[in-house]
Every structure is written in C-alpha cells, then in structure tokens.
C-alpha cells in the first residue's frame with residue numbers, strides 16, 4: 001500500500017535579468033526609477049571603493065580587507081529594501097550594505113585601518129556592527145526580531161550570512177526560533193561559492209541552501225544574486241511578509257566572490273582561472289547597466305559621471321582617513337563596559353602610566369603616517 005503523503009515541498013529560483021540585462025517583464029518588481037538609479041550609483045561606488053581599498057592594503061596604508069568584488073548586488077539591494085528603523089546585521093564582507101545605509105566611506109577605512117571610531121553609524125537608524133566570528137550574529141538577529149515583536153514594533157530584521165555560515169549550528173538555532181515565533185526576519189545568504197578555500201559542495205550536501213528553510217517552516221527561495229531586479233523582488237516580498245506578521249524568509253542569493261577571501265589570502269592557490277572568468281561574465285554591474293541603458297534610465301555620459309564622482313568621493317575619504325586625529329589608546333577601556341570591572345580599571349591605570357612615561361621620553365606613540373601596517 002502506498003504511504004500517505006503528508007507534505008509536499010518545492011524550492012523556486014527567481015531570475016529576472018538575463019546575462020545581457022534583458023528583463024522578464026512579467027517578473028519586474030515595481031521599484032521607482034530613481035531608486036534603481038541610486039542603487040546603480042551605490043554599486044559603482046562600492047566597486048571603486050573596493051579596488052582602492054585593496055590597493056591601500058598592498059601599499060601598507062590599510063589593514064586586512066575583505067573585498068566585495070562581484071557581490072555588489074547581494075550587498076546593496078537588500079539594504080535598499082529596508083526602512084531606516086529596520087535592523088540590519090551584515091557580515092564582515094559588508095561594506096556595500098553599510099554604504100547603501102549611508103555610512104560615510106571614511107568609517108569603513110577607519111575600521112579596516114584598525115580604528116574603532118569607524119563603527120559610529122548614522123543616527124536614527126538601526127545598523128549593527130558585524131561580527132568577525134562567523135555566524136555569531138544569526139541568533140542575535142532572531143533576538144532583535146523577537147524584541148520587535150514583543151514591543152509591537154513593525155520593524156524587520158535583515159541578517160546577512162555566507163554559504164559557509166549556513167553550515168554552522170547558529171543558523172539552524174536561529175531559524176528554529178524564527179519559525180516557532182513567526183518572527184519578522186530575513187536571512188540573506190550570500191552564497192558566493194566559497195568559505196575561504198572550502199567550496200560550496202563541501203559546505204553542504206543539500207541541493208540548495210534555500211531548502212534549509214523547509215525544516216523550520218519558514219519561507220525559502222533561491223535567487224540569482226547577480227540580478228538586481230530578482231533581488232529587489234525577493235527581498236522586497238520577504239520584508240513585506242515580515243511586516244505583515246507572516247514570518248521569516250531565507251533567501252539564498254547565488255553569486256561569486258571574484259576576489260580573494262581577504263587581502264591575506266591568495267585564491268589562485270585553490271581555484272581555477274576558468275571558474276573566475278565564467279563568473280565575471282555574470283557581473284552584476286554590467287547586467288544592471290545594460291538594463292538601465294535599454295530602459296533609457298541611464299546613458300553612457302551619466303555612467304562616466306557616476307564613476308568619476310565615485311573616484312572623487314573615495315579619494316576624499318582617503319584624505320580624511322589619513323589625516324584623522326590620532327586615536328586615544330585609552331578608548332579601548334571606554335567602549336566595552338558601561339562600568340568597568342575592577343581588573344579592567346587596573347589595566348586602564350597601568351596603560352595610563354605607560355603612556356605617561358613614554359610621552360615624557362619619546363613624544364607621541366602612535367603616528368598615522370609611519371608604517372602603520374608593515
């Protein structure tokens with residue numbers, strides 16, 4: 001006797017733009033023209049910033065830096081789908097999401113230059129600092145979404161994670177919690193095919209990452225992560241669903257990390273040029289530009305202007321970063337506890353004494369310009 005079927009599951013993949021930037025009109029989301037152009041402008045800014053930050057690191061002017069090259073769409077578009085009061089928890093590969101939220105470029109340079117004054121976010125919006133430990137922010141995102149629910153606050157929590165992060169227990173604990181309490185959260189998995197040198201197929205045996213949503217009775221969908229319009233549709237729908245009280249969505253956005261894991265890595269040691277070249281053909285900027293040109297929302301002159309403006313903006317941020325007033329080493333004790341425990345106070349006094357003696361003997365201890373990153 002055949003067994004009784006008690007449930008049926010399917011996972012869908014959303015694609016709107018093809019590689020030449022032609023859209024499937026039936027699927028195009030209703031996003032105002034101005035917003036599309038602004039999205040493109042920020043994506044261009046990300047690309048210019050990213051390239052420059054890489055070079056600064058190579059010149060010893062910036063610390064270790066994780067490029068977002070190739071992931072501009074998965075970075076920028078989800079953040080563009082939020083209201084200011086929504087919560088956003090990016091990963092360390094998160095410059096694009098921060099820039100989409102209006103974070104000044106200099107802050108990112110300060111952060112990756114090892115200066116914690118870079119983590120001062122724009123006032124009046126709910127941007128959180130990413131965690132460098134992989135996945136530790138996933139359960140925190142569920143906590144933010146639960147807090148919003150308890151306060152009857154309509155804000156939605158957007159949490160970014162990588163394919164590697166989805167193998168961690170935190171992901172499953174967070175989704176279990178979100179499913180049970182029907183929380184207004186969106187987990188945006190940037191599946192860039194690599195967790196440092198570990199490829200996607202060694203990350204999970206499941207056919208998609210999106211299908212992991214099924215186990216927790218939350219919505220799940222896979223999208224082409226290099227397709228701006230597909231992302232606007234999937235994330236826009238997920239945010240609206242959360243806002244309506246209909247729970248959490250997992251979005252697996254398939255993309256590719258075109259650069260190294262960070263400036264401390266050399267990806268040519270573990271992956272082929274052919275693979276990288278094939279993904280370059282799916283460049284999210286190129287495809288979106290072709291769409292905007294065809295729609296006459298953009299012309300070549302405006303594109304050149306966006307690039308020039310981005311270069312000027314980045315240069316200005318670098319000047320500001322490199323002439324930033326010296327940090328006070330004692331700040332390390334000021335921003336962790338509301339009230340320092342006794343042993344931290346003791347360390348603070350110790351550093352105060354060291355700084356005083358050094359200052360008397362040698363003048364300033366830290367200089368911005370001289371060999372910060374040998």
Ligand SMILES: Cc1ncc(C[n+]2csc(CCOP(=O)(O)OP(=O)(O)O)c2C)c(N)n1
Pocket residue numbers: 091093132133134135161162163164165166192194195196257261
């Ligand atoms: C808890 C923890 N384990 C290991 C690491 C080292 N680590 C840094 S990034 C990374 C890979 C993460 O891959 P993924 O989630 O796919 O994000 P991606 O870097 O590709 O954006 C690892 C293992 C870490 N930072 N934290």
Ligand SMILES: [Mg+2]
Pocket residue numbers: 162163164190191192193194195196
């Ligand atoms: Mg990854």
